[in-house]
Amino acid sequence: MIDCYADFHIHIGRTSSYKPVKITASDSLTLSSILDEASNRKGLDMIGIIDCHVPEVIADLENEVRVGNGYELDDGGIRFGDLTLILGSEIEIYDENCKGPIHVLVYLPDLITMKHFSEWLIGRMTNIHLSSQRIYEDAQTLQRKVKELGGLFIPAHIFTPFKSLFGRGVSYSLKEVFDISLIDAVELGLSSNTMMADEIAELHALPFLTNSDAHSTPKIAREYQQLKVKTPSFQEWKKALMNVDERHIVRNYGLDPELGKYFETVCAKCETSVHGRECQTCKGTKLIKGVSNRIKELRSTTTKPMRPEYIHHVPLEYIPGIGPKTLSRLLDHFGNEMNILHRAKEKELATVVSSKIARLINLARNGELTIEKGGGGKYGKVRTEE
Ligand SMILES: [Zn+2]
Numbered sequence: 001m002i003d004c005y006a007d008f009h010i011h012i013g014r015t016s017s018y019k020p021v022k023i024t025a026s027d028s029l030t031l032s033s034i035l036d037e038a039s040n041r042k043g044l045d046m047i048g049i050i051d052c053h054v055p056e057v058i059a060d061l062e063n064e065v066r067v068g069n070g071y072e073l074d075d076g077g078i079r080f081g082d083l084t085l086i087l088g089s090e091i092e093i094y095d096e097n098c099k100g101p102i103h104v105l106v107y108l109p110d111l112i113t114m115k116h117f118s119e120w121l122i123g124r125m126t127n128i129h130l131s132s133q134r135i136y137e138d139a140q141t142l143q144r145k146v147k148e149l150g151g152l153f154i155p156a157h158i159f160t161p162f163k164s165l166f167g168r169g170v171s172y173s174l175k176e177v178f179d180i181s182l183i184d185a186v187e188l189g190l191s192s193n194t195m196m197a198d199e200i201a202e203l204h205a206l207p208f209l210t211n212s213d214a215h216s217t218p219k220i221a222r223e224y225q226q227l228k229v230k231t232p233s234f235q236e237w238k239k240a241l242m243n244v245d246e247r248h249i250v251r252n253y254g255l256d257p258e259l260g261k262y263f264e265t266v267c268a269k270c271e272t273s274v275h276g277r278e279c280q281t282c283k284g285t286k287l288i289k290g291v292s293n294r295i296k297e298l299r300s301t302t303t304k305p306m307r308p309e310y311i312h313h314v315p316l317e318y319i320p321g322i323g324p325k326t327l328s329r330l331l332d333h334f335g336n337e338m339n340i341l342h343r344a345k346e347k348e349l350a351t352v353v354s355s356k357i358a359r360l361i362n363l364a365r366n367g368e369l370t371i372e373k374g375g376g377g378k379y380g381k382v383r384t385e386e
């Protein structure tokens with residue numbers, strides 16, 4: 001058994017022929033730049049690319065396999081060097097039960113199955129060539145289709161104020177929309193963590209995932225998980241979610257929710273944080289509700305199940321003093337970010353960077369940095385003074 005680091009929610013900005021896939025994502029977020037960043041810089045072992053239903057993305061992947069850059073694993077997933085790519089698709093649901101757009105993640109074992117799924121989506125989607133498109137089908141029909149194909153079904157970033165199940169403030173239970181028995185896990189999203197999500201009793205039975213939802217290469221692995229598996233593959237990941245044959249999620253590494261864009265409730269007009277119903281600064285009443293307040297509304301239990309540890313990690317790019325030059329010095333020396341964040345001792349770090357930065361990295365990995373809270377679409381910040 002091995003420990004592997006995985007981030008299952010990465011978008012594609014452009015195909016190899018430069019066609020847009022995720023329009024809001026960076027132009028330079030292509031299949032090859034993702035593979036390079038995830039493997040060489042971040043040091044991940046497994047990634048999920050979440051726009052694989054797009055026919056041009058499937059063609060690009062088939063081409064990579066044809067020319068021998070990657071090969072399909074018997075256990076599902078495509079292997080590129082040391083990295084396993086899992087085929088995924090993010091879909092927007094808006095059926096009569098959910099009263100608003102909700103994002104879900106679908107993962108399938110191989111290219112043939114993804115091709116079949118893509119064809120099934122064509123009749124139910126306006127534009128199959130783009131990311132996170134709305135499906136004109138109810139959620140449970142989609143769930144049954146995914147299960148028929150041997151796939152995984154995972155509601156995405158469940159607390160963000162837009163396009164998520166709990167975040168929009170209208171749904172109070174997964175049951176209102178989904179068949180819970182056909183849900184394999186839920187994705188927490190950047191502004192929540194295990195402790196917050198476990199305030200909701202119905203989530204206790206479901207594994208939690210922490211993924212980056214990266215729209216550009218630097219954001220890959222800002223959240224990820226450590227899995228205990230035999231080898232990085234689709235079926236092994238599935239076993240880890242089901243907790244069978246000693247496969248399991250070891251730890252979730254997520255941003256401190258206070259660093260997330262939607263932690264605090266803020267005024268939609270002037271963006272100051274608001275406690276209560278009205279903004280103290282401009283008297284505005286249109287508020288963007290933070291995840292922290294939303295979870296308080298949803299709270300249904302005070303007991304907590306046993307869970308993998310949740311580490312409030314701070315990605316290296318958030319740490320003050322680590323600019324591109326310092327980061328490349330660290331990478332030259334330690335190989336990749338997983339080595340810098342998890343394997344190098346503070347003393348070793350201090351041979352490459354100042355002792356102050358080495359100390360900040362160490363505080364970051366222990367979740368001990370001081371955070372200025374984020375909200376209303378603005379990220380939080382790390383404070384430098386200790
Ligand atoms: Zn989404």
Ligand SMILES: [Zn+2]
Pocket residue numbers: 009011050090132213
């Ligand atoms: Zn996404």
